[in-house]
Structure formats: C-alpha cells, structure tokens
Amino acid sequence: MPPPTPIPIPLFASTQLNLLLEEHAAEVSSSKLASTAASVSPATRRTLQATGYALTGLILSQCRTGLGGRVVGEFAPDPAVASEESRSADGTPRLGSHGIRVGDVVRVSDVAGAGKKVGGKDKEKEKEKDAEKGVEGVVTRTGDRAVWIAFGRQGGGTSKEDDEAVEELWGKKVWAIKLANDVTYRRMRQTMEKMVKMTESDHSHFMRVAFGHTTPLQLDTEACGPVEFLDPTLNDSQKDAIRFALASRDIALIHGPPGTGKTHTLIELILQLVQRKKRVLVCGPSNVSVDNIVERLAPKKVPVVRIGHPARLLPSVLEHSLEVLTQTSDAGGIVKDIRKEIDEKQASIRKTRSGRERRGIYDDLKLLRKEFRERESKCVDNLVRESSVVLATLHGAGGHQLKNQKFDVVIIDEASQALEAQCWISLLGAEKVVLAGDHLQLPPTVKSTGQKSKDKPSKGSDEKTETETETLKGVSLERTLFDRLLALHGPGIKRMLTTQYRMHEKIMRFPSDELYEGKLIAGDAVKARLLIDLPYEVEGTDDTQEPLVFWDTQGGDFPEKAEDEISKKGALLGDSKSNEMEALVVARHVNNLIDAGVRPDNIAVITPYNGQLALLSRMLREKYPGLELGSVDGFQGREKEAVVVSLVRSNEEHEVGFLGEKRRLNVAMTRPKRHLCICGDSETISHGSSFLKHWMDFLEENADLRYPDAGDLLG
Numbered sequence: 001m002p003p004p005t006p007i008p009i010p011l012f013a014s015t016q017l018n019l020l021l022e023e024h025a026a027e028v029s030s031s032k033l034a035s036t037a038a039s040v041s042p043a044t045r046r047t048l049q050a051t052g053y054a055l056t057g058l059i060l061s062q063c064r065t066g067l068g069g070r071v072v073g074e075f076a077p078d079p080a081v082a083s084e085e086s087r088s089a090d091g092t093p094r095l096g097s098h099g100i101r102v103g104d105v106v107r108v109s110d111v112a113g114a115g116k117k118v119g120g121k122d123k124e125k126e127k128e129k130d131a132e133k134g135v136e137g138v139v140t141r142t143g144d145r146a147v148w149i150a151f152g153r154q155g156g157g158t159s160k161e162d163d164e165a166v167e168e169l170w171g172k173k174v175w176a177i178k179l180a181n182d183v184t185y186r187r188m189r190q191t192m193e194k195m196v197k198m199t200e201s202d203h204s205h206f207m208r209v210a211f212g213h214t215t216p217l218q219l220d221t222e223a224c225g226p227v228e229f230l231d232p233t234l235n236d237s238q239k240d241a242i243r244f245a246l247a248s249r250d251i252a253l254i255h256g257p258p259g260t261g262k263t264h265t266l267i268e269l270i271l272q273l274v275q276r277k278k279r280v281l282v283c284g285p286s287n288v289s290v291d292n293i294v295e296r297l298a299p300k301k302v303p304v305v306r307i308g309h310p311a312r313l314l315p316s317v318l319e320h321s322l323e324v325l326t327q328t329s330d331a332g333g334i335v336k337d338i339r340k341e342i343d344e345k346q347a348s349i350r351k352t353r354s355g356r357e358r359r360g361i362y363d364d365l366k367l368l369r370k371e372f373r374e375r376e377s378k379c380v381d382n383l384v385r386e387s388s389v390v391l392a393t394l395h396g397a398g399g400h401q402l403k404n405q406k407f408d409v410v411i412i413d414e415a416s417q418a419l420e421a422q423c424w425i426s427l428l429g430a431e432k433v434v435l436a437g438d439h440l441q442l443p444p445t446v447k448s449t450g451q452k453s454k455d456k457p458s459k460g461s462d463e464k465t466e467t468e469t470e471t472l473k474g475v476s477l478e479r480t481l482f483d484r485l486l487a488l489h490g491p492g493i494k495r496m497l498t499t500q501y502r503m504h505e506k507i508m509r510f511p512s513d514e515l516y517e518g519k520l521i522a523g524d525a526v527k528a529r530l531l532i533d534l535p536y537e538v539e540g541t542d543d544t545q546e547p548l549v550f551w552d553t554q555g556g557d558f559p560e561k562a563e564d565e566i567s568k569k570g571a572l573l574g575d576s577k578s579n580e581m582e583a584l585v586v587a588r589h590v591n592n593l594i595d596a597g598v599r600p601d602n603i604a605v606i607t608p609y610n611g612q613l614a615l616l617s618r619m620l621r622e623k624y625p626g627l628e629l630g631s632v633d634g635f636q637g638r639e640k641e642a643v644v645v646s647l648v649r650s651n652e653e654h655e656v657g658f659l660g661e662k663r664r665l666n667v668a669m670t671r672p673k674r675h676l677c678i679c680g681d682s683e684t685i686s687h688g689s690s691f692l693k694h695w696m697d698f699l700e701e702n703a704d705l706r707y708p709d710a711g712d713l714l715g
C-alpha cells in the first residue's frame with residue numbers, strides 16, 4: 001500500500017464546518033420547527049397540534065424536583081377549555097391525540113403571551129417578548145391525562161432563571177411546541193472549531209494516523225497477552241477481531257456485515273479490556289445503539305455508567321444512568337438532603353403572597369442550587385472516575401461530565417452510521433480507537449444537496465489551492481470516518497466478521513458474493529430455515545418452502561408513475577415514484593403468505609420510494625395492522641422472518657434512480673431471515689448498473705421466478 005496522502009487537519013475541520021453549516025440550514029428549513037415563534041394564533045397552534053408538533057390547552061398542575069435536580073412540571077389539559085368528548089367517564093379532561101413524545105425538546109409558553117404586568121403602549125411588545133421566551137425542557141413522560149416536562153440544564157440542575165420562568169407558568173393557559181434539537185450540531189461545530197485551532201503539537205498520535213500524517217503502529221500481541229475468551233459461543237472471525245482489536249495500538253476497524261454479531265463481539269472486547277484494567281468509553285450515534293450495549297453489558301457485573309438525559313434512555317438501562325446513580329448510590333447521599341430542602345422551598349413559593357418574601361425565597365433557592373450543583377458535580381466526577389466503562393452517545397461524549405476524563409480506548413459502535421464530525425466529539429483525546437460498522441450499508445442521511453458529490457469538498461473550496469482541493473477529495477459529510485480510514489490505510493486495519501446469524505443461505509448468497517468478497521457463511525442454525533419451520537403452524541406452500549422468490553414484472557404492463565410527495569403538513573417535498581400494478585403483486589404475495597398461516601407481524605414490506613410506500617399503506621395497513629410497512633432506509637438495522645421488496649422502477653428509458661445505490665439494495669436484501677420476495681421489472685433494472693445486472697441474472701438463475709398476469713390481478 002503506498003503511503004497515504006496526508007490531509008491538513010485545520011483544512012479538514014474548516015471544510016467540515018462549512019458542510020455542517022449547510023446541512024444544519026437544510027435541516028432547519030425542512031423542519032421549520034426552530035423558526036416557529038411562540039406567539040402564534042390559536043388556529044396555528046391547533047394545526048401544529050394536529051400535525052404532531054405541539055400540544056395546546058394545557059395548565060401547569062404540579063411541580064417537583066426530578067432527576068438531576070431538575071424541576072419537573074406536570075401539565076394537564078385545561079378543564080376550562082376541554083370539550084365534553086375529550087373527558088373520561090369521571091369527567092377528568094384528557095389530552096387527546098398529539099405527537100409529543102418522551103425525549104422531545106419542547107418550549108412551554110403562555111398562550112396569551114402575558115408575562116409581567118406592564119402598562120401603556122409597550123404592553124403589546126412586552127407580551128410578545130415574554131411569550132416568545134417561554135421555557136425549554138425535555139418531555140419525560142406522557143400519559144392520557146398529563147405530560148411531564150423536565151426543565152433545566154443537560155446534566156442536571158435548574159437555574160434561577162428557569163425556576164422563575166416555570167413559576168410564571170402557574171395559573172396560565174400554556175402550550176408546548178417541539179423544537180429542533182441542535183445539541184448534536186453545536187457539539188460537532190465546537191469540536192471542528194477546536195480542531196481548526198489546534199497546532200501540530202496538540203495532535204495526538206491517533207489524529208496523525210487518522211489524517212494520514214503517519215501510519216498505524218505495528219500490532220502489540222505480547223502486551224495484550226494470551227486471550228481467554230469468556231463467551232464460549234464466539235466464532236473464529238469474532239475471536240480474531242477481538243484479538244486484533246486488543247493488539248492494535250491506535251486503530252482497529254471491526255467490519256460487521258448484516259447479522260454477523262458486531263455487538264456480540266464488542267461486548268466480549270469490552271470485558272477483555274476491563275480485565276486488562278483499561279478504561280473504556282463506548283459511544284454510538286443514537287441512544288438506542290448505546291442502550292443496546294448497556295443492556296447486554298449490565299448482567300456481566302462490570303461497573304458501567306451511562307451518560308445522557310434519563311428521559312431518552314430505555315427504562316431497562318435507567319439504573320445505570322449517571323443521573324439516577326447520583327441519587328441511588330452511596331456517593332449520591334450527599335446530594336439527597338439538599339434536594340429535599342430545594343423541594344420544600346419551591347413549594348413554599350406558592351404559599352407566599354408578598355413579593356419581597358418571594359424574592360427572598362428565590363435567592364435562597366439560588367444558593368441551594370449552587371450548593372447542589374457543587375456537591376452533585378463532585379459526586380458525578382467520582383462516579384465516572386470509578387467506572388471502568390462509560391457509555392454515551394457521540395454527542396453526549398461532548399458534555400461537561402467527561403471534560404477531564406481520560407480513557408485508554410474509545411469504541412464506537414455503528415460507526416458507519418455516524419457523521420465523521422460526530423465521531424470526533426469523542427475522539428479528540430483518544431489514544432486508541434475501535435470502530436465497528438459496515439461501510440457497505442447506508443451512511444447517515446444527509447439533506448443538503450452539496451454533500452452528495454464526493455468530489456466536491458465544500459462551498460468555500462474556491463478559496464483553496466488546487467493541491468488542497470485535490471487532498472480534500474473524498475471528504476464530504478456523507479463519507480464516514482470508517483470508510484475514509486479504510487481507504488487511507490487499506491484493509492490491514494480491519495477484521496471482518498464472516499458468520500451471519502440471520503439469513504437463509506440462499507438469501508445471503510448474492511450480497512456475500514457481490515459485496516463481501518464471497519466470505520459470508522450462514523450459521524448452522526439459520527442456513528436452511530424456512531417459513532414452514534416457524535414455531536407455529538404454517539402450511540407448506542410454494543412460498544413458505546422457498547427462501548427466494550422473484551416476481552418479474554417485465555414487459556411494460558407494470559409501469560411506474562411519478563408522484564408528488566406531500567409532507568404531513570401539506571408541503572410539497574419533491575417527486576417520488578409509485579407503481580400501482582406492482583403494488584397489486586406485492587399485496588397478493590402478502591395475502592398468500594398470511595393465508596398460509598404466516599403471522600402479519602412476521603412480515604415486512606419495504607420499498608425505496610415514499611410514493612409507493614403511501615400506496616402500499618393504503619392497500620394493506622387497515623387489512624393487516626400487524627404487518628410492517630416501511631422505507632428501505634428506515635429499515636436498516638432491522639430484521640423480519642419474511643420481507644417483500646417493491647422496487648417500483650419500470651420505464652422505457654431504463655432509469656433506476658436511487659436503486660443505483662448498492663448500499664441501499666444491500667440493506668433491502670439483507671433484512672429477511674427465512675423468505676425474501678423481490679417485485680420488480682428486470683428489464684429496466686438490469687440496465688441500471690453492472691451490480692444491478694448481476695443481481696437480475698442471479699435472481700433469474702437462483703430465485704423461484706414468477707411472471708405476474710396483469711389481467712388476472714385487475715380482475
């Protein structure tokens with residue numbers, strides 16, 4: 001492998017900053033949430049509620065100190081405005097349907113915009129200003145009769161300003177609007193800004209490797225000693241990947257194709273590292289990816305701590321959450337008493353009429369909170385320091401709790417699903433890094449159009465020299481760190497997991513041969529599993545005894561149609577495609593599976609086009625509520641016993657649009673365990689690319705090939 005071309009770190013970071021700016025702008029304008037002002041008309045508020053963005057007609061019914069010393073407000077429907085229909089049998093008003101979910105960031109404000117008493121002509125202006133202010137929080141619980149919102153800083157505690165703002169809400173009619181959560185962007189931006197400013201002497205060895213200023217060090221097999229595996233079920237490729245990651249001194253990639261047990265492997269790796277007295281930081285791009293590891297690690301009795309807002313964590317991992325530990329652990333004792341005192345003070349505010357007394361209580365609260373924060377931060381520091389394994393989302397790793405913490409190894413799971421800038425939040429101080437992922441599945445979704453071309457570094461590229469532009473080739477938001485490192489240092493820095501525990505051998509064959517160098521092996525337990533072998537009664541039919549079916553719609557009787565894609569709010573999102581005749585083929589296949597006894601919740605129908613998804617939903621959702629219908633992109637990371645894929649494209653021009661993206665098709669064809677049914681026009685699709693041509697040839701030779709009859713379907 002020729003030596004890599006070094007990328008100047010500040011140049012890389014400034015390019016990323018530009019790209020992030022564009023992306024954030026694209027995201028904000030598509031959601032329009034951040035720009036929605038609080039002082040809006042009642043009709044707009046109702047529309048926002050109907051489209052899932054707001055909850056209106058609320059009153060603050062209770063307040064208490066919740067996790068991390070935050071004020072948690074309970075918001076119930078205002079009895080004065082609740083209609084008869086929206087009340088339960090005993091007359092209590094109910095919330096009705098809304099789209100506010102646990103973990104959402106919301107702003108709660110007074111619907112009238114009434115704040116402090118002001119008079120004269122400034123009154124209106126003042127009102128507007130106060131209403132716009134509101135107070136931000138995170139939804140911690142939603143119920144039939146109330147929603148609970150925690151106010152205050154990420155990491156715990158509520159400031160005096162928050163206290164007062166929440167107090168202002170008592171007795172008012174209020175509403176809550178969902179806000180765009182831009183913590184991730186802020187942290188990515190801060191990290192890139194830091195990287196721009198770093199001088200060469202600030203760069204760690206790992207950073208120098210990551211940008212091609214040096215090559216990875218030789219493996220150190222001696223230092224890691226002989227490996228005695230704790231999990232007897234590990235297969236050889238998993239063991240090999242673990243040995244490699246233990247011996248690596250700076251970078252190790254674990255390449256996990258679909259169903260090959262990436263997380264399974266990471267759990268053993270973490271345990272091996274802890275045995276060797278290493279401190280490990282484990283991150284992932286989403287809360288679910290991190291919680292998945294906490295859940296599997298917790299029974300192993302290793303001291304773990306999970307950082308992140310408790311409202312966003314799975315209930316099963318809450319006991320390991322840093323904020324919960326600050327209350328339940330021995331170390332947490334020192335913050336308990338003061339919490340009680342804060343609660344009592346808080347309650348006394350409402351009993352006080354005199355403004356002077358109130359101000360006095362606020363001042364006391366301020367002091368108490370300061371003391372609380374000091375004690376809590378000591379307690380947090382101790383808890384984190386004593387944990388061998390700390391887990392957080394990538395952006396969570398940028399929080400104050402980890403500011404002065406050193407780790408021997410940073411592990412990132414689902415690294416090919418994370419933006420590179422996001423990874424760097426956790427990597428600036430890292431010495432050794434393990435990334436697990438699969439660069440042959442879809443990268444994170446990028447909205448801004450400038451990102452798509454890999455050869456176009458950024459908007460500001462015209463200011464760069466030709467050499468710089470050349471060096472930055474291949475740097476885009478869409479390109480992940482995993483992918484870039486592999487291209488930079490070659491396959492020597494990775495180990496691939498090769499036994500997959502999901503798909504029937506025949507379903508696995510094509511992706512294995514075409515994308516994974518023919519290296520995938522189907523585990524014994526899965527390689528011959530059919531729908532007929534499901535652990536409940538399934539009739540033996542042509543479908544339930546066949547793992548791979550191809551309904552070939554070639555011939556022109558199943559044409560695609562262009563469709564306008566409409567968002568929930570009625571805005572035009574762009575055009576999509578649908579194919580009504582093909583949808584009938586899909587529906588018939590689903591009917592046949594269900595008639596044979598396959599449970600609807602064991603079946604998924606997926607398609608790359610939203611237009612087709614809408615059409616299929618209209619046809620099938622009501623009939624089979626358990627059936628899962630989704631987009632291919634949204635189904636990444638998931639699996640089902642049977643998967644029906646609707647490819648949609650069928651046109652004389654042989655245009656295939658985003659079916660041209662191998663990684664999307666890879667995701668589509670690797671979701672099923674026992675049965676994969678493809679519906680599509682082989683004539684159109686085989687003209688799309690050599691990959692698509694090979695696929696169509698493969699299906700023709702290996703699948704149970706069927707030709708639908710348009711007349712029969714319509715009749």
Ligand SMILES: Nc1ncnc2c1ncn2[C@@H]1O[C@H](COP(=O)(O)OP(=O)(O)OP(=O)(O)O)[C@@H](O)[C@H]1O
Binds near residue numbers: 234257261262
């Ligand atoms: N060595 C093994 N022996 C038997 N089963 C295994 C082994 N390794 C993993 N599995 C099984 O394979 C499945 C996938 O494992 P895991 O969830 O760790 O995979 P993953 O690679 O993280 O998932 P995905 O491929 O969907 O990203 C699980 O059901 C797991 O129990």
